[in-house]
Amino acid sequence: MSLLDEFRALVVRHAGGGGQRAVRVLDGVPLDAAHTPTVLDGVSLTAVREPTLPIGTMAEPTFALVGQGVKRTTLNGTPYDCGTGQYLVVPVDLPVTGQALRADADAPLVVFSMRLRPESIAPLLLETGAVPRAARPAGLAVGTAPPELLDPVVRLLRLLDHPDDLAVLAAGLQREILWRLITGDQGALVRRIGLADGHLAHIARAIRWIRTHYDQPLLVADLAAVAGMSESAFRRHFRAATSMTPIEFRREIRLREARILLGTRTADIAEIGYRVGYESASQFNREYHRTFGISPGRDAVRLRSVTGRR
Numbered sequence: 456m457s458l459l460d461e462f463r464a465l466v467v468r469h470a471g472g473g474g475q476r477a478v479r480v481l482d483g484v485p486l487d488a489a490h491t492p493t494v495l496d497g498v499s500l501t502a503v504r505e506p507t508l509p510i511g512t513m514a515e516p517t518f519a520l521v522g523q524g525v526k527r528t529t530l531n532g533t534p535y536d537c538g539t540g541q542y543l544v545v546p547v548d549l550p551v552t553g554q555a556l557r558a559d560a561d562a563p564l565v566v567f568s569m570r571l572r573p574e575s576i577a578p579l580l581l582e583t584g585a586v587p588r589a590a591r592p593a594g595l596a597v598g599t600a601p602p603e604l605l606d607p608v609v610r611l612l613r614l615l616d617h618p619d620d621l622a623v624l625a626a627g628l629q630r631e632i633l634w635r636l637i638t639g640d641q642g643a644l645v646r647r648i649g650l651a652d653g654h655l656a657h658i659a660r661a662i663r664w665i666r667t668h669y670d671q672p673l674l675v676a677d678l679a680a681v682a683g684m685s686e687s688a689f690r691r692h693f694r695a696a697t698s699m700t701p702i703e704f705r706r707e708i709r710l711r712e713a714r715i716l717l718g719t720r721t722a723d724i725a726e727i728g729y730r731v732g733y734e735s736a737s738q739f740n741r742e743y744h745r746t747f748g749i750s751p752g753r754d755a756v757r758l759r760s761v762t763g764r765r
Contacts, residue, residue, distance in 0.1 A: 580649050
């Protein structure tokens with residue numbers, strides 16, 4: 456059995472996709488009552504047995520390896536398709552749309568996901584020597600997983616059948632996975648996650664501020680101060696990291712929060728728009744329709760029918 460075949464078999468088994476109902480979760484968003492199993496702190500597995508509609512979510516810094524099928528992640532209108540043997544790197548918290556593009560009962564979409572924590576990456580940078588200067592990466596990145604990267608992932612999955620060994624050996628294997636990422640094709644982007652004084656770390660501070668204050672007025676000058684940058688440098692580096700402006704980023708956060716409220720609350724549409732920061736109901740309706748392709752009123756009916764709320 457090849458490494459890729461073993462990877463697929465292990466993920467499907469531990470994600471609960473054997474002879475059971477499909478686990479319909481993508482990018483951390485449950486598409487039905489099932490949830491992606493978190494098999495280890497920061498590690499989750501997904502097996503999806505049918506294509507899904509696009510689902511908006513906030514993606515955290517993540518390494519996602521696809522063993523079968525096609526996973527599409529869209530950032531600011533740009534799709535990133537990740538197929539068999541490929542991996543996706545998300546460098547900072549980003550508002551994305553996730554979709555199982557190719558999946559069926561005989562060949563489910565199979566994904567291994569691992570959080571990319573700056574505090575875990577930073578010590579490894581000392582072992583790589585000087586970080587080479589490279590063009591600023593924009594948004595997401597897709598690479599092809601070599602055997603050296605696939606091997607520690609499979610060895611980590613094998614340990615799921617041996618809890619005592621997992622408790623002792625998992626941290627070392629996760630470190631090895633990070634090392635392979637840092638020294639691989641997308642290493643420049645992964646290394647930037649671990650640079651405490653790097654531009655990405657400064658932008659991440661501003662992103663965290665937006666996520667907790669999305670319903671408030673936003674001045675780019677204030678965000679630049681949070682990031683510790685000049686306004687011009689902040690604008691440039693923010694777009695490089697997220698592929699959008701700060702105002703566009705806040706809009707994406709607002710609309711995703713509104714969609715959650717529409718599916719879980721029975722409040723008036725205009726009230727929900729107001730709660731996420733919109734002063735104009737018409738602007739809320741217009742931007743919601745542009746982003747999700749459906750009016751908030753119609754989407755609320757559809758979402759509540761899925762969740763069983765009325």
